[in-house]
Amino acid sequence: MDFEIAEQNIVDFEKIEKIKKVLPQDDLIFEIAELFKVFGDSTRMKIISSLLEDELCVGDIAVLTNSTPSAISHQLRVLKQTKLVKYRKEGKIVYYSLDDEHVREIYEKGREHIEEV
Amino acid sequence: MDFEIAEQNIVDFEKIEKIKKVLPQDDLIFEIAELFKVFGDSTRMKIISSLLEDELCVGDIAVLTNSTPSAISHQLRVLKQTKLVKYRKEGKIVYYSLDDEHVREIYEKGREHIEEV
């Protein structure tokens, strides 16, 4: 009798079981990945870099990033949805700022990695 | 005389100039974004989560992530290129492990953000 479905490639079954137990749930891992995906774009990264310095309105961010206000608005929506930025309105002008100290910390860690390697 | 090229949308010119001076260079921002892009994928995030526990070979990672060894191998290449994982060979088996304490720190910060919001 030959088993077609071999336990192929598994080197250490016990180790796998042990790690399986402590691994975060799929949906948590998914959410973490989604968060980092937001950091993983040059335009958004530049927006974040800028907002690390001061609150800014859409038009000013567009100038700083060499983008169009439309493109920036789209990206700010992404940052808003992920709770990375917040905003306040002053007439027709909307000022955006960072919403979470984690943003700064994550950014710093990323920068450290780049600058050290 | 009318200026076609208006300084449209600029709200605070001085603020912009000030921030422009302290903003990281475009290529640094690009590299940081590229780094986070690597974290921004469920499969790679799961690989990283697993490697936070122990070193693992390709086959075992494939099992843990419900992926094929081929897909994992592709992703490990990405993680290798970004200096996030290192490996050691033992015969035909290749063991991967995290290459940088930043990986753990970045992961933790991301997780904190998700779990607090």
Added chain:
DNA sequence: TAAACATATGAACAAATATTCATATGAAAG
């Protein structure tokens, strides 16, 4: 109230990218 302005939004297009499949490489075992 009409015009100008800042921002937002939806659809469409182009570019990037993760997985699959077939195959290659290189090591261990028979």
Added chain:
DNA sequence: CTTTCATATGAATATTTGTTCATATGTTTA
């Protein structure tokens, strides 16, 4: 030395995603 096994890799495909363009919303000013 031939087969089996673990991993790697290239090409192709399918999906995701960022930007653009046109237009909408809402606010200020003329």
